[in-house]
Amino acid sequence: MRKLFLGLFLCLSILQGAKLDFDFYQKHGEKPGHTLLVIGGIHGNEPGSYFAPMLLATSYTITKGNLWLVPNLNFDSIVAYRRGIYGDMNRKFAHIDKDDPDYASVMRVKELITDKAVDMVLNLHDGHGYYRETWESSIFNPAAWGQACIIDQHKIPDPKFGELDKIAQQVSKKLNNGHLDTDHHRFGVKNTNTKYKDEQQQLSLTYFSITHNKPAFAIETSKNIKELHLKVFYQLKAIEAYMDIVGLEYERDFELTKENVLNKISYYGKATINGNITLDLDSVKRVLHYVPLKKRGNTLQSDNPLITILPHKTLERNLFKVNIGHKTITYLYPDYFQPDRSLQTVAMEIDGVKRTLAPAENFSFQKSFKVLAPEGYRVNIIGFTKKGMNNENGVTVRAKDIADRFAMDKQEQRFRIEIYKEGKFCTMLIAKKSSGK
Ligand SMILES: [Zn+2]
Known part of the structure; x- marks a missing residue:
């Protein structure tokens, strides 16, 4: 019985693996230069390693050289933490079976390397x-991995960046020079001497790289540092030090301080x-409840590569959740509908002014709004009821007519307008009550 149970459990957890593909960004500077490939998230329970490249993806512009970026390599494991x-996955670079669920990801990333x-x-x-x-x-010893620039050997023949030890020393020196939150966070250079001393590391991504004559380094922040933003700060500092060595030039939309990193990783956008519901994930x-979704094949678009929609099972029912990495932002109880894409624009009257919105567009109003969809479309404003009416198309809705408890946000300002056609879901518009102050 016990064995059977274990078998079932494994089977379930594999089924829960969402088979999420990793994202790949290529950021080219206007000025030509070298190309740095940064890979994050090979291990799903190491959030410093995927929140740092998330910020590279969303907040950095390359002005010279090229940044290639995989922020979430092992995305299935990231969402499972x-x-x-x-x-x-970091033991699958010397050999991987074709039927291994990681096969496609490992082969694709080998091609990039x-x-x-x-x-x-x-x-x-x-x-x-x-x-x-x-x-x-x-905790502090030669077998530990945290706060280190890792190399597999002293050097490789590459004429440009083959002096692995010298480069890693330069990077750790830079990190230790005035950037540490506390002294015991200082970085060192750990040479695993992979070829002679470390059979496990021979199966790793970096060893695959250097044996294909590609200079490779691992950046390890410490699991013992509990504050995620601090790990992300160190990761970014280290990545920037490597960028300097490669000659990459960049701009970022924030000053790199611990406080700013904390703000950045707390903002979801x-x-x-x-394509038919736009959620403000910060509110x-x-x-x-009753979110119009498809039974399967729901897709999510966001500038943030760590944000995704996933099926989520409870004992009572199947629902969905929107995650940033392993953290769940919101749970969606679905109401299943087929999509209808016939509505290209939505005519509205907002505070007495005619406007045309795109599907899934959100808007603010002060006093009232009115949806002016063509005939044949049914409009349902959640939290607004008028006796004997089941289609609110063309009806003037005043701010005070919508009950706050139906709001979809914590501030109770945002309300759902849903448009359907012949039992299919067209789009949701979100109306934000604004006081006008
Ligand atoms: Zn790791």
């Missing part, structure tokens, strides 16, 4: 403890589901 739901354009590869991690050259304690309630 596990090292590897199909086993350790060996692309002739790539001059240097960074693989990001959060590791245990704090690396020290000599044994100090069970907007996400559009199936949305923890749970939304």
Whole structure:
């Protein structure tokens, strides 16, 4: 019985693996230069390693050279917050079976690494403890991985960036020079001497890189640092130090301070589901009911590569959740509808002014609004009821006519307008009550 149970459990957890593809960005500077490939999220329970490249994706502009970026390599494991739901992906670079669920991801990333354009590869991690050259304690010692620039060997023949040790020393020196939150966070250079001393590392991404003559480094922040923003800050500082070495020039839309990183990773922005619902993820309630979704194949668009929609099972029913990485922002109780794409624009009257909105567009109003959809469309404003009416198309709705408790946001200002045609869902518009102050 026990064995059977275990078998079922494994089977379930694999089924829950959403088979999410990783994202790939290519940021080209106006001025030509070298290409740095940054890979985050090979281990799903190391958030410093995927929130840092998330900010590279969303907040950095490259002005010279090229940044290639995989922010969420092992996305299935990231959303599950596990090292590897199909086993350790960083042990699959020497050999991988064709039927391994990680096969496609590993093969694609190997192609990126060996692309002739790539001059240097960074693989990001959060590791245990704090690396020290000599044994100090069970947390500070040579076997620890945290707060270290990792190299597999002293150098490789690459004429440009083959001096791995020298480069890693330069980076850790830079990090230690005035950028540490506290002294014991200082970085070191850990040489795993992979070829002679570390059979496990021979299966890793960086060893695959250097044996294909691509300079490669791992950046490890410490799992013992509890504040995510601090790990992300160190990761970005280290990545920027490698960018300087490669000659990449960049601009970012914020000053790199710990406080700003905290703000940045706490801001989720907007996400559009199936092209017909746009959620404001910073204000949305923890749970939304009767959300018009498809039974399967729901898609989500966001500038943030860590935000995704996933099926979520409870004992009672199947629902969906919107996550940033492993963190759930909101749970969606679905109401299943086929989509209808016939509505290209939505005519509205907002505070007495005629406007044309796109599907899934959100708007603010002070006093009233009116949807002016063509005949044949049914409009349902959640929280507004008028006796004997089941289509609110063409009806003037005043702010005070909508009950606050039906709002979809914590501030109770945003309300859902849903448009249907012949039982299919066209789009949701979100009306925000604004006081006009
Ligand atoms: Zn790792």
